[in-house]
Amino acid sequence: MVAAEGAVRRRIRVTGTVQGVGFRPFVYRHATRLGLRGWVQNDSAGVLIEVEGDAPAVDEVTRLLTDEPPPLARVGNVSTESVPVAGDAAFAILDSGHDGEPTAPVSVDTATCAACLAEVDDPADRRFRYPFTNCTDCGPRYTIVRSVPYDRPGTTMAGFTMCPACQAEYDDPADRRFHAQPNACPECGPRLRWSLSGAEGDAALDATVAALRSGAVVAVKGIGGFHLAVDATDATAVAELRRRKSRDHKPFAVMVADLNAARALCSLGAAAAEALMSPGRPVVI
Ligand SMILES: [Zn+2]
Ligand SMILES: [Zn+2]
Structure with a gap:
């Protein structure tokens, strides 16, 4: 390959909470916008980047890492070094590197964002009433991760193969689900299920509501474990939950x-x- 005239190449190491927060898509978007070549990848220490192109553009993408990172990122340290020009043809997101002891922290779980909630409320959307809707800006992280680097095979979502529509979102740099590891929909993702009858979807939700209204203690198995729920306005149900939990006074x-x-x-x-x-x-x- 032939390097462009006057090009420089920089290797950039970013540490902190930079996995599972849309950091690689963020780098990809800015690098391609600035006409840079090279790559970005997650590894056990955080995010590693190599960018190549005009010096001002390389400076600009470096500045953005600390000055305007994605909203959920907590950038710890950014270190850079000059490396020889390699002449990449384009900018790419590489598969994660697995060398070294895992030290990269994973982002906390984040509540469903406004854009995802709008889809859940839209009868015309394919995620209408889908409770596990998420994107790069929201959704589960810490509770689903089994190993770092943070990639789908290292999460509890590994057993759910994305459908073609979800895969297309995951692969599209312009989509807000680009490289969103827990991406899912009613076709391919986890579903609601009421274990006593096997009812699914809205029927499972209806059964749960009916049980809570009747004063039952319901164990809700989520993506991160169980939590126990009762109707908080039902003193008898709350007392039963206290008895079962041996939790006489501590507030719920x-x-x-x-x-x-x-x-x-x-x-x-x-x-x-x-x-x-x-x-x-x-x-x-
Ligand atoms: Zn979202
Ligand atoms: Zn899907």
């Missing part, structure tokens, strides 16, 4: 649909409201 978390529902139950300060709506949707005390 109350789940609500939105801020208005929370405000109907308690006084909510600005900081608490902000925390409740932050991407992690934490339990707020």
Whole structure:
């Protein structure tokens, strides 16, 4: 291959929470926009990049890594070194490197983003009412990861083979599900199932609601484990959950649909409201 006149090449090592946060697609988009060649990959220490092209463009992509990283990324350190020009034809996302001890932290789970919620609410969308909808900006990370580098084969989603429509999203650099490892839809992903009857989908959801309304304790198996749920307005059901958990006094978390529902139950300060709506949707005390 022939290197372009005046081209420089830089190897860039990025550490921090940079896997499972759309970092590789982010680098890919900017590198191709700036006309750079080279590659990006996840490895056991974080993200490794080599970019080649005009020096100002190489400087610009390096600057973006620290100044404007993807919203869920927490960049620790960015180190660079000049390396010989190699003359790549294009920019590529390479398969993950597996050398060395795994040290890269994986992002926390993140609540469903507004774009995904809009799809779930849209009767014309193929993910209408699909509870496991996610994208590069949201969805499970830490609870599904079994090993780093963070790639689908190293997650609990490994058993779900993407359908052609999901695979096309995953492969399209312009799509917001480009390299979204937990990408799924009703055709190919996990489904709701009510284990007592085997009912699936909306029928499983209806059975769950009916059980909660009747005062039952329901074990909800999610992507990260079980949690136990009761109707919080049913004192008998709550007492039964306390008895089973041997948890006489410690408060339980109350789940609500939105801020208005929370405000109907308690006084909510600005900081608490902000925390409740932050991407992690934490339990707020
Ligand atoms: Zn999303
Ligand atoms: Zn699918």
